[in-house]
Amino acid sequence: xxxxxxxxxxxxxxxxxxxxxxxxxxxxxxxxxxxxxxxxxxxxxxxxxxxxxxxxxxxxxxxxxxxxxxxxxxxxxxxxxxxxxxxxxxxxxxxxxxxxxxxxxxxxxxxxxxxxxxxxxxxxxxxxxxxxxxxxxxxxxxxxxxxxxxxxxxxxxxxxxxxxxxxxxxxxxxxxxxxxxxxxxxxxxxxxxxxxxxxxxxxxxxxxxxxxxxxxxxxxxxxxxxxxxxxxxxxxxxxxxxxxxxxxxxxxxxxxxxxxxxxxxxxxxxxxxxxxxxxxxxxxxxxxxxxxxxxxxxxxxxxxxxxxxxxxxxxxxxxxxxxxxxxxxxxx
Numbered sequence: 024x025x026x027x028x029x030x031x032x033x034x035x036x037x038x039x040x041x042x043x044x045x046x047x048x049x050x051x052x053x054x055x056x057x058x059x060x061x062x063x064x065x066x067x068x069x070x071x072x073x074x075x076x077x078x079x080x081x082x083x084x085x086x087x088x089x090x091x092x093x094x095x096x097x098x099x100x101x102x103x104x105x106x107x108x109x110x111x112x113x114x115x116x117x118x119x120x121x122x123x124x125x126x127x128x129x130x131x132x133x134x135x136x137x138x139x140x141x142x143x144x145x146x147x148x149x150x151x152x153x154x155x156x157x158x159x160x161x162x163x164x165x166x167x168x169x170x171x172x173x174x175x176x177x178x179x180x181x182x183x184x185x186x187x188x189x190x191x192x193x194x195x196x197x198x199x200x201x202x203x204x205x206x207x208x209x210x211x212x213x214x215x216x217x218x219x220x221x222x223x224x225x226x227x228x229x230x231x232x233x234x235x236x237x238x239x240x241x242x243x244x245x246x247x248x249x250x251x252x253x254x255x256x257x258x259x260x261x262x263x264x265x266x267x268x269x270x271x272x273x274x275x276x277x278x279x280x281x282x283x284x285x286x287x288x289x290x291x292x293x294x295x296x297x298x299x300x301x302x303x304x305x306x307x308x309x310x311x312x313x314x315x316x317x318x319x320x321x322x323x324x325x326x327x328x329x330x331x332x333x334x335x336x337x338x339x340x341x342x343x344x345x346x347x348x349x350x351x352x353x354x355x
Contacts, residue, residue: 051354052325052339059341059350062249066205066345069154069238070222072147074203077224077236079143080159084228087136094135101126104180107134112171115141119174121164121182130163137167144169153240153248155216159226160184161234168214177215187213193225193235201225207262207346209242218242220268220346245269249350257353260343265305265316268348275302277331277353279309319349 083090099109099118107120107130118134120126137159144157148169158168164184166174184190188206191197198204203224212219219241226234246269250258257277259270267280275282280302304316311329318324319340327338337354 048326048337048339048354051352052341055339055350055352056341058249059343062348062350063343063345065153066222066240066343069151069240070203070205070345072151073222073224073236073238076140076143076147076157076159076238077203077226079140080137080226080234080236081228083136083139084226084233087132090136090139091132094138096131096135099131099134102175104175106175106178106180107131108174114145115171116144116158116167116169117171117174119166119168119178121166121178121180121184123164123181123183130165133161133163133165134167140167141169147238153244154238155219155241155244156214156239158214158237158239159234160190160237161226162232165234172214178213182213189221189223189237190235193223194232195225198225201227205346207268207348208264208266209262209268212239212241214239216241220245242269246271257355259351259353261304261316261319261349261351263320263347263349265303265320267302267304274353277334277336278304278312279307279332319351 098111098113099107101107102110105122105126107118107122107126109116109118115138120130120134124130140159147157148154156168156170158166160166162185164182166178166184168174185194188210192204192206195201203222206221206223209218209220211217216239219239221240222238224236225232226236245260250260250269250271254271257271257274259274260268262268267275272282304312305320307313307316309331311331315327315329315338318327319338325340327340329336329338334355339352339354341350342348343350
């Protein structure tokens with residue numbers, strides 16, 4: 024009789040612990056989904072901002088003849104390397120016209136009549152802590168970018184701006200719907216801000232693509248705002264291919280990846296640069312890590328049980344549809 028009572032007691036204890044674990048897991052999932060929703064909403068707002076700025080740029084094209092007489096043109100100069108720029112910071116955007124196309128009056132006019140967008144750029148940067156810079160690139164390799172910085176030391180003369188992802192992904196071939204969109208795979212910023220993602224929107228005038236409006240969010244800020252906000256949890260963000268967007272150092276180590284470092288600008292950026300396979304769960308050398316990626320990305324599992332380096336873990340996942348990212352948390 025005593026053995027039966029003991030057995031029943033153990034069953035009750037096991038059942039209670041099991042139910043408690045399930046309750047905790049459910050609570051963790053709810054919290055993770057709420058966080059993913061908050062991230063999603065933040066990025067929707069930023070994409071809407073880029074749409075609004077693109078619309079304002081279009082209005083400047085319509086009003087260009089009205090705007091031009093009021094612009095102080097002498098503050099813009101042709102540098103020794105053939106770049107048309109604004110050498111002195113007047114509180115507005117920096118200007119870089121690369122000289123890929125010979126600088127003529129038509130190109131200069133675009134610099135002049137887009138100047139009234141600068142106050143709107145400043146407001147957007149001040150409004151969103153995630154945003155590091157706002158810019159307009161046109162088809163003649165004009166770059167109007169805020170906040171101001173020394174473009175001559177950062178950019179290379181005769182840079183073909185429309186050949187970069189933050190321009191061509193908005194063109195009619197890649198974006199026939201002419202809508203705003205996210206470059207959600209982290210890439211190296213030619214302007215010197217490191218790894219980032221961008222919201223971009225095409226600007227059409229007279230039925231022709233004249234330029235692309237952009238807003239940049241650095242991976243460093245994403246990590247600080249959404250990953251390091253809770254240092255006791257092991258969280259990371261991956262994109263739809265399994266590439267790591269942001270993660271804590273301990274999480275990177277657990278998953279057997281090398282340390283994440285920011286890009287070092289040894290030379291100017293001449294082409295699109297991505298992290299590619301080096302930090303991709305789906306391409307990991309560890310079979311169990313690849314299995315985790317397959318369960319989340321292909322099988323759409325929200326809870327995955329796995330073993331990494333002999334340690335049993337539970338991974339919970341929540342989708343971020345705005346960028347088609349996944350927010351993951353590792354539970355031990």
